Amino acid sequence: MTDVKSEDTKKKTGWSRRDVLKATSAGAAAGATPMFFTQNAWAEEAIGNYPVKGSEVVLGFNVPQTGAYADEGADELRAYKLAVKHLNNGGGMLDTLKPSKLTGNGILGKKVTYVTGDTQTNADASRTSARRMIERDKVIMVTGGSSSGIAIAQQYLCNELGIIFMCGLTHSNDTTGKDKQRYGFRHFFNAHMTGKALSPVLSKEYGKDRRAFHLTADYSWGHTQQESMQEFTEKEGWSTAGNIMTPLKTTDFSSYLSQVLNSDADVLILNHYGANMVNSLTNAVNFGMRDMQKNGKNLEIVVPLYSRLMAKGAGSANIDGVLGTSGWNWALQDEGSQVFVKSFTDEYGFPPSQAAHTCYVQTLLYANACEMAGTFYPPEVIKALEDFKFTGAGNGETLYRGSDHQCIKDILVMQGKSPSARTSEFDYLKIVDQVDAATVDYDPAIFGGELGPYIPA
Amino acid sequence: MDMTLNAFTLSILTGLQLGSIYVLIALGLTLIFGTLGVVNFAHGALYLIAIYLAVSINNAFGFTYALIIVPPLLFVIGVLLERGLIQRFYDRPHTDQILVTFGLAIVIQELLKWVFGANNIPFAIPGWGNGILFLHEYLPFLEGFVVYPKWRMILVAVSIVTVAAVFALLHLTRFGLVIRAGMRDAEMLQFLGVNINRRFMVVFGLGAMIAGIAGVFGGPVTQVSPEVGMGLLVPSFLVVVIGGMGSLGGAVLAGVLIGMAQSFTAPYINANTIIIYLITVVVLLVRPRGLLGSKGVFE
Numbered sequence: 001m002t003d004v005k006s007e008d009t010k011k012k013t014g015w016s017r018r019d020v021l022k023a024t025s026a027g028a029a030a031g032a033t034p035m036f037f038t039q040n041a042w043a044e045e046a047i048g049n050y051p052v053k054g055s056e057v058v059l060g061f062n063v064p065q066t067g068a069y070a071d072e073g074a075d076e077l078r079a080y081k082l083a084v085k086h087l088n089n090g091g092g093m094l095d096t097l098k099p100s101k102l103t104g105n106g107i108l109g110k111k112v113t114y115v116t117g118d119t120q121t122n123a124d125a126s127r128t129s130a131r132r133m134i135e136r137d138k139v140i141m142v143t144g145g146s147s148s149g150i151a152i153a154q155q156y157l158c159n160e161l162g163i164i165f166m167c168g169l170t171h172s173n174d175t176t177g178k179d180k181q182r183y184g185f186r187h188f189f190n191a192h193m194t195g196k197a198l199s200p201v202l203s204k205e206y207g208k209d210r211r212a213f214h215l216t217a218d219y220s221w222g223h224t225q226q227e228s229m230q231e232f233t234e235k236e237g238w239s240t241a242g243n244i245m246t247p248l249k250t251t252d253f254s255s256y257l258s259q260v261l262n263s264d265a266d267v268l269i270l271n272h273y274g275a276n277m278v279n280s281l282t283n284a285v286n287f288g289m290r291d292m293q294k295n296g297k298n299l300e301i302v303v304p305l306y307s308r309l310m311a312k313g314a315g316s317a318n319i320d321g322v323l324g325t326s327g328w329n330w331a332l333q334d335e336g337s338q339v340f341v342k343s344f345t346d347e348y349g350f351p352p353s354q355a356a357h358t359c360y361v362q363t364l365l366y367a368n369a370c371e372m373a374g375t376f377y378p379p380e381v382i383k384a385l386e387d388f389k390f391t392g393a394g395n396g397e398t399l400y401r402g403s404d405h406q407c408i409k410d411i412l413v414m415q416g417k418s419p420s421a422r423t424s425e426f427d428y429l430k431i432v433d434q435v436d437a438a439t440v441d442y443d444p445a446i447f448g449g450e451l452g453p454y455i456p457a
Numbered sequence: 458m459d460m461t462l463n464a465f466t467l468s469i470l471t472g473l474q475l476g477s478i479y480v481l482i483a484l485g486l487t488l489i490f491g492t493l494g495v496v497n498f499a500h501g502a503l504y505l506i507a508i509y510l511a512v513s514i515n516n517a518f519g520f521t522y523a524l525i526i527v528p529p530l531l532f533v534i535g536v537l538l539e540r541g542l543i544q545r546f547y548d549r550p551h552t553d554q555i556l557v558t559f560g561l562a563i564v565i566q567e568l569l570k571w572v573f574g575a576n577n578i579p580f581a582i583p584g585w586g587n588g589i590l591f592l593h594e595y596l597p598f599l600e601g602f603v604v605y606p607k608w609r610m611i612l613v614a615v616s617i618v619t620v621a622a623v624f625a626l627l628h629l630t631r632f633g634l635v636i637r638a639g640m641r642d643a644e645m646l647q648f649l650g651v652n653i654n655r656r657f658m659v660v661f662g663l664g665a666m667i668a669g670i671a672g673v674f675g676g677p678v679t680q681v682s683p684e685v686g687m688g689l690l691v692p693s694f695l696v697v698v699i700g701g702m703g704s705l706g707g708a709v710l711a712g713v714l715i716g717m718a719q720s721f722t723a724p725y726i727n728a729n730t731i732i733i734y735l736i737t738v739v740v741l742l743v744r745p746r747g748l749l750g751s752k753g754v755f756e
């Protein structure tokens with residue numbers, strides 16, 4: 001009876017116990033088959049705050065809201081908010097960035113929101129703030145920083161926690177050199193590129209027979225900036241009279257300037273940034289160094305890394321004629337720059353700084369990489385960013401170099417404008433030269449360092 | 458770097474000039490401590506208020522107005538501060554005084570940053586003080602071309618005059634006599650019927666006024682940004698400690714000593730960074746009351 005019943009059952013449903021078992025085994029085997037047999041598939045293990053849950057994705061903007069770089073941080077934050085607005089609603093560089101998969105509908109269909117943190121221009125504070133964003137606010141990406149020491153500290157932390165870090169304003173060679181990380185990316189240029197772009201202009205302007213004295217901020221950026229300036233000015237035939245490291249918190253540089261006065265140098269190179277540069281340059285002017293002659297030549301002052309905010313702090317009478325470099329300037333006429341300047345000015349009433357530019361672009365590039373990868377899964381997003389070539393973001397054709405995560409792009413040689421040459425309250429610097437990407441390119445191997453694995457240990 | 462006579466002279470001048478700022482700030486600090494027994498960590502913030510007032514008035518109306526308005530205004534601010542806040546902490550432990558004044562310093566710093574921004578505000582030196590002095594024209598032993606900014610020499614002179622005025626006030630006037638007596642034994646003075654509290658209020662105002670003078674003349678040297686106050690507070694406080702808590706002469710001596718030490722170690726970053734702390738440690742080990750400190754004070 002039983003057999004007959006069983007036979008009947010099989011006929012009715014078409015399934016036997018054995019069939020079910022077979023099907024289950026086959027299903028299990030298929031499920032266990034590694035995904036790499038399928039094109040563009042990835043092992044969807046949890047990394048950092050991936051997978052992103054819910055209908056929103058959170059970005060972490062960690063900028064100096066207090067401390068010496070607070071003004072730059074405030075401008076970075078403005079740029080980030082604008083980037084979020086454009087990512088969610090379209091507009092800005094979404095119209096000029098090419099190639100781009102950004103639609104103005106968030107990232108991968110999720111609405112972009114953000115949290116902010118204060119780095120206080122302090123490595124410990126920046127790490128604490130980044131960790132809070134990652135662990136409490138579940139950000140998928142952290143970006144910001146306005147100092148190389150801070151950027152490097154955050155980059156290490158983010159790499160460890162599997163969170164992509166898109167560097168803000170950081171110019172040290174170390175960020176994408178000896179301290180480079182798989183999860184860290186820098187759009188801003190670096191000290192090496194500054195040296196390479198600026199030195200030929202210096203020798204053309206001031207001659208090949210010059211003797212330079214360096215005053216250098218005593219931290220990662222200052223050190224690499226000094227090395228690069230020394231290397232490239234010496235290649236132009238200059239010699240180096242001396243270098244003094246100055247503590248970062250110095251406000252009165254007279255003791256260092258006395259040493260410069262007492263040397264036989266006829267060029268003073270100020271490897272200082274932000275308030276440091278404002279103070280050292282102003283002090284040097286007070287010491288009469290802009291009107292002095294040494295070795296039968298006019299004593300010249302050079303500021304390798306320039307920003308509009310610094311120029312404003314130093315005052316245009318003091319920066320008149322002084323040469324340096326910038327990553328970007330609001331006066332650039334290309335389509336990407338113009339569209340960014342217009343939307344920023346419409347939103348806030350004044351043009352953006354170079355810090356704002358790099359932060360805005362970094363946010364868009366990250367979002368675009370997610371769209372290209374079709375996922376927030378960090379290793380795939382990283383691969384989408386690596387060796388990504390793009391235009392329409394304000395620096396000509398740009399390569400996000402895969403081997404060190406450094407953007408290779410055009411940079412600007414700038415010169416301070418005299419008070420009478422200024423056309424507006426934001427007009428402090430004029431573009432002397434746009435040095436193309438090929439000229440400032442270099443072999444990433446010279447700085448050593450390892451990117452490390454795609455999946456954090 | 459070889460130390461030539463030129464270099465030595467420049468280093469001496471730089472040391473004097475660095476010391477001048479420290480002395481001006483430390484003078485107020487030590488005056489307030491010596492009389493009121495309050496460790497005023499907000500003193501750097503008073504200097505900060507002074508430089509922001511000075512740069513605003515200077516850029517709008519000219520330096521003379523800044524010079525006339527800022528020091529008396531700081532006196533008033535000092536008096537208000539003493540009446541409104543500090544006097545409530547006279548009988549409280551030193552830790553409470555430090556916490557409240559330090560907190561006040563942070564509040565003032567952040568308020569100024571909120572109003573003026575974190576960036577530097579250029580402080581133009583008035584025409585008569587601008588430019589450089591050709592030292593080789595005055596000092597025949599110097600070889601070749603040796604120059605120094607005129608303004609920094611003026612700052613040294615202002616510092617000397619201020620120190621002399623404070624000494625004269627304390628040692629040549631009746632007011633000074635009462636204050637010095639109050640520094641020794643405030644209780645006894647009160648028994649004698651002297652309203653010491655009112656005089657202490659004036660002393661606090663005086664300390665703030667010296668910060669005002671420092672701000673007007675020091676602003677173009679230290680520059681005007683919110684970090685300046687805290688940056689100067691630590692060295693100035695160490696100047697007070699090295700000189701001896703409450704000792705005016707000690708503050709002057711220690712200020713010049715620290716300035717010189719910083720000037721002469723300038724080429725060597727490691728020594729330059731630690732030198733003031735090193736001097737503090739050595740002085741306190743050898744002479745716990747400070748160079749010219751009175752016996753029993755903070756020993």
